Amino acid sequence: MDKTINQKAWFLVLPVFLVVAFSAVLPLMTVVNYSMQDTFGNNQFFWNGVGWFKELLDPSTDLGGRFLASLGRNLFFSAVILAIEVPLGIVVALSMPREGWSVAACLVILALPLLIPWNVVGTIWQIFGRPDIGLLGYVLNHLGFNYNYVANDVDAWVTVIVMDVWHWTSLVALLCYAGLKSIPDAYYQAAQIDGASRWAVFKAIQLPKMNRVLLIAVLLRFMDSFMIYTEPFVVTGGGPGNSTTFVSIELVKIALGQFDLGKAAALSLAYNLIILIVCWVFYTVMTNAGSERPVKEGAA
């Protein structure tokens, strides 16, 4: 808006640029290099051109089949957790106490799961869900459900999803709460005078005000669930079979498990490209939403 044009600002940005370029561009170049080659160990590499990329997109090959299957599972997982966490987060944010010490207490407890190392989150649910020593598994089995996340695909999925909801709904809730807090009281008073219903207040005042933070929440949740690795790895190890093997788990298996550098690099690039595209879409929507907003408010 009233920013001045000043090319010297580059000097202020330079440290960030160098640090991130060192950790992002150099490794990415290695990846591009590997993705065109094949190795039989002993640091001997052979030119493979776009061979890996062709395989990657062909479901009949081993690499392509694994990539596309894990991608499908991952997209389904992201869709499910977004469908649960976003509405639940909004409801929790609307349920926050208004004032007093309970606000701080709720905020601290809400933030707690976010600060737990991801492998410990996995450990917590691994223990909690076990039929022999975990409360959840024990109770479910005694209620007559044959719940066992190690052996049953559906149970494994349910566990991973509930775990993610437990872990990250707070993030959505805290973001929405921040959005709600920024609504001036005058809006609510006006609504009261107009005799607006609860639902009308939510739709006309609260939801529009939460738009921006919700966008951030969806972006962060989509990205983080799309690259989820540690939690399912600890709980299910990608199993039973391959049923909870997400893209990151598959990638680490290929890269650090089999040391199949060419395949792993090609998969990495495809993976990164998807993330980059989604990120760009969100970024464009976000900056556009920011510039459109005053116009909309003026019209309303």
Place this chain on the structure above:
Amino acid sequence: MHSIPGRRLIMGLFLIFLLLPIYWLVNMSFKTNAEIISTMTLWPHAPTLQHYRRIFTDESWYSGYINSLEYVVINTVISIAVALPAAYAFSRYRFLGDKHLFFWLLSNRMAPAAVYALPFFNLYSAIGLFDTPWAVALAHCIFNVPLAVWILEGFVSGVPREIDETAFLDGYSFPRFFIKILVPLIASGIGVAAFFCFMFSWVELLLARTLTSVAAKPISAVMTRTVSAAGMDWGLLAAAGVLTIIPGALVIWFVRNYIARGFALGRV
């Protein structure tokens, strides 16, 4: 007017849902292994501190915590130090490629750690930083620096431009203005950004595990490896887990008043 009918019930249920698994972990950490395996008890009937004692006396365990804290602190300091001037630049000036640069930074925050695990391993081995806290700290910069820039930019934009202009008219040089005036004004923002850097560096496992082997092994890696070797010492595992929650809980307590705004990344 903020809230909805039945809010106390919803909030209560949700908090119980959050706390129950954590309670179970704490509960288990105070039980003996015999009690864990043989009976299902809702609280420890024969409370013991043996697991905690083992962690605090065995160097391979407690050094894991020290290693983790070491790289988390280094990472937080680097991230904030480089992000502050950049946040100011993004907030105040337009320059060649600013929007592209901002997007590029943001996209790095979203890059999957799994993609970088192997190249980082090669890179840090090549420059001799492998198995040091610096390798992990620098690797974590890839997602923490962009995040810090993003958060701080929001807070810097909240400071009126007139303050900069007045300071420069008063004869402040840029570095002096930055340290004496701007930094104190956005102190809460720096706190929030540091909180987030701490958080994301503390919870990350994949890169931390890949870039260390013996000397700088983080606690999360100690946990995964010892468990597989010792054949499921549940009580010890639970105690180690509880101890990893504590630093996070302490940090939350300090920033609890800024948490809501912080999670909105300073741009509500």
